[in-house]
Amino acid sequence: xxxxxxxRRMHADGVGFRRRDRFAQxxxxxxxxxxxxxxxxxxxxVVLYSASGSSIQTMQKQGTFFLIAYGAMFVIAQIPxxxxxxxxxxxxALGVVLLVLVLAVGxxxxxxxxxxxxxGIRFQPxxxxxxxxxxxxxxxxxxxxxxxxxxxxxxxxxxxAVPTALIIKQPDLGTAILVLVSGMVVLFYAGxxxxxxxxxAGAFGASLWPVWHFMLHDYQQKRILMLLNPExxxxxxxxxxxxxxxxxxxxxxxxxxxxxxxQSRLDFLPEGHTDFIIAVxxxxxxxxxxxxxxxxxxxxxxxxxxxxxxxxxxxxxxxxASIATTFFVYVFVNMGMVAGMLPVVGxxxxxxxxxxxxxxxxxxxxxxxxxxxxxxxxxMNP
Numbered sequence: 001x002x003x004x005x006x007x008r009r010m011h012a013d014g015v016g017f018r019r020r021d022r023f024a025q026x027x028x029x030x031x032x033x034x035x036x037x038x039x040x041x042x043x044x045x046v047v048l049y050s051a052s053g054s055s056i057q058t059m060q061k062q063g064t065f066f067l068i069a070y071g072a073m074f075v076i077a078q079i080p081x082x083x084x085x086x087x088x089x090x091x092x093a094l095g096v097v098l099l100v101l102v103l104a105v106g107x108x109x110x111x112x113x114x115x116x117x118x119x120g121i122r123f124q125p126x127x128x129x130x131x132x133x134x135x136x137x138x139x140x141x142x143x144x145x146x147x148x149x150x151x152x153x154x155x156x157x158x159x160x161a162v163p164t165a166l167i168i169k170q171p172d173l174g175t176a177i178l179v180l181v182s183g184m185v186v187l188f189y190a191g192x193x194x195x196x197x198x199x200x201a202g203a204f205g206a207s208l209w210p211v212w213h214f215m216l217h218d219y220q221q222k223r224i225l226m227l228l229n230p231e232x233x234x235x236x237x238x239x240x241x242x243x244x245x246x247x248x249x250x251x252x253x254x255x256x257x258x259x260x261x262x263q264s265r266l267d268f269l270p271e272g273h274t275d276f277i278i279a280v281x282x283x284x285x286x287x288x289x290x291x292x293x294x295x296x297x298x299x300x301x302x303x304x305x306x307x308x309x310x311x312x313x314x315x316x317x318x319x320x321a322s323i324a325t326t327f328f329v330y331v332f333v334n335m336g337m338v339a340g341m342l343p344v345v346g347x348x349x350x351x352x353x354x355x356x357x358x359x360x361x362x363x364x365x366x367x368x369x370x371x372x373x374x375x376x377x378x379x380m381n382p
Contacts, residue, residue, distance in 0.1 A: 028077040028374040030307070036300045037351070037366060041066055043293065044352040050259050051273040051280040051354075058273065058354060065356045069363035076367030081375045084368065085139045085315050091128075092136035092159075098125030099166040106170075114170045126167045126175045127357045131364055133163065133179050134322035137186040142315035147191030156187050171217055174345035177333065178326060185325040186318050224343045240276065241340045243269045247279040248339065255286030273354045275346055278338045293352075297331050307373040316372040323365045330362075 045062065052058040098116065102125055107115040115122045137156055144152045160183035167176040188197070212221065222233075230238030247263035250256070259265075261283040264272040272280045282290055304324030311317040327350065334349045336342035348355050350362055 025374050027074075028370050029074075030303070030370045030373045033300065033303050033307075033366065033370065033373070036296060036303065037363075040293070040296050040300070040351045043296075046258070047277060047281045047284075047352055048273060048354055050261065050284060051264055051277050053265070054259070061356075062354055065359050069360045072360050073363040073367035073370070076364050077370040077374070079371055081313075081316055081371055084135060084319075084371070085142070088132070088135040088139035091132045095125060095128045095132040096163055096166070098128065099163055101125070103166065103169060112170055112172060114172050124172075124175075124357050126163075126170065126172055126179070127361045129163045129167070129179045130175070130182060130326070130361050131368070133160070134182045134186055134319055134326070135368075137183045138315050138318040138322060141186060141190045142313070142318060146314065147193060148187070153187065153192070153196060156183070160184060160187075168215060172346070173216075174333070174347040177345060178329060178347065181329050182322055182326045186322045189318050189321045223345070226344075230340065240270055240344060244276050244279040244338050245340055248282040251283040251286045253287050255282070255284045255289055258284050260284060275334065275344070275348055275353060276338055277353045278335055278349050281352070294331075297327075297350075301328050304369055307369050311372050312375060316375070320369055320372050323369055327362070327365070 045059065045066075048062055049055075049059055102113060102116055105116075106113040107117050107122060109115070114124050114126060116125055136159060140156065140159065141148055141152065148156065160180060164176050164180045164183075167179060216224075226233065226238045226241060230241040233239075243263055247261065247269055250263070251261075256262075261280055263269040263283055264280040269276055269279055278290070281293070301324050304320060304327065308317050308320035308324060311320055330347060330350045333342060333345065333347045334353075337344045337347070348358055351359065
């Protein structure tokens, strides 16, 4: 190839790259983040097919949720970041009102009252707070002098406490933890001084006794006790953890192979298609499969933190960092509880567990991240 042909080819490649870059900026798409999420979702469908007993209906339902979730992500990515900041208080207020309605006229199931029904469609308002909480706290703190002063810290803690308490009341401890974390990490990234952190940690420790006796339900207390000794009730509360550990250990390094897991296929593992799906995956794909999934999660979190660091304003930085950290907590809590290191609190594994509202809310968060990411590029390259 001659030098002129080489130069023409390099020029054509450069033009193509710039066109793709302009397309990404115009439609607010972060290609790297999108490809990582699509890879995890595709792998999740493979695992779910086995965990659901090769149920085509479950696959169709999950696929529909993914389509809705990606649509929500794309739409939210088109919303200007400044508009998100202005709309945050309204979305937060709507979320609190919905949580109050849940306690008043909500739909109950399995001893919990967590849902509202509209036109035959049932949804969990607590899921809305997973997005509304970081939006509200980031919007509030971005308007203040940072690091935040004592009054602003108190106001922030009150904003976090109200929806968290309403969700615990339902009861839904897993979602309450995620909502609490999504707000607290914004406060932390805002430059909270270490003595404030020590004070909050001390207050948390002092609240454990009243929370245990007056807020946690009997089944929640039992779950925590089973963490210490699941063999004390092997056929009752300890059954899930024991079977989960058995599935994880039997997978070994390489796993038994896809559709070859015995714990899930023989129904020894309850909730194998939802909260405990990582145990199914560990049995079939082994340690190598789990490490590859962890690597994909780490890359997603790293990309999210990169977006946070390069955001153009305080609101974008706080919001992006909060979404990234909350996603990490999703993964950490789910894997920790399935491995018997944390209490079982009902937190799904992102994009792997079967779900509806949770998937849409997660993708909505990534849509916010894409809006922040491409807003940064649009400002830098008008």
